[in-house]
Amino acid sequence: MVILTELRDSLDARNAASATDLQEQLDQAGGGQNPRALMTLIRPSMDEARTNAQRTLERVQAILTPAQFDKLPEDVRSPAQGRQPSVGRRPGDSSGS
Numbered sequence: 001m002v003i004l005t006e007l008r009d010s011l012d013a014r015n016a017a018s019a020t021d022l023q024e025q026l027d028q029a030g031g032g033q034n035p036r037a038l039m040t041l042i043r044p045s046m047d048e049a050r051t052n053a054q055r056t057l058e059r060v061q062a063i064l065t066p067a068q069f070d071k072l073p074e075d076v077r078s079p080a081q082g083r084q085p086s087v088g089r090r091p092g093d094s095s096g097s
Contacts, residue, residue: 003063011056018045018052053079 022045029041057079061069069077 004060007056007059011052014052015049018049021045 022042025041025045026038029038033041057076060072064072
């Protein structure tokens with residue numbers, strides 16, 4: 001359980017750092033950017049967060065037995081493309097971070 005908690009916390013820290021960097025980039029870009037330009041700006045950060053979550057999920061799967069992994073919620077085992085998986089969420093936390 002300790003290892004899983006450490007993985008969750010590590011993912012949270014990486015995502016928080018990425019979110020801070022992304023917010024700084026958006027602040028520098030200003031509000032006048034068109035949506036396509038904003039997507040170009042934020043896509044690398046989104047891809048990084050998705051990759052971080054996928055790597056963490058793979059590590060979780062390697063730690064747990066198949067029976068334990070199968071007991072995880074579906075959105076953790078198979079996160080939807082483009083959606084933040086709940087690997088880093090704490091019970092009762094609806095913020096997704």
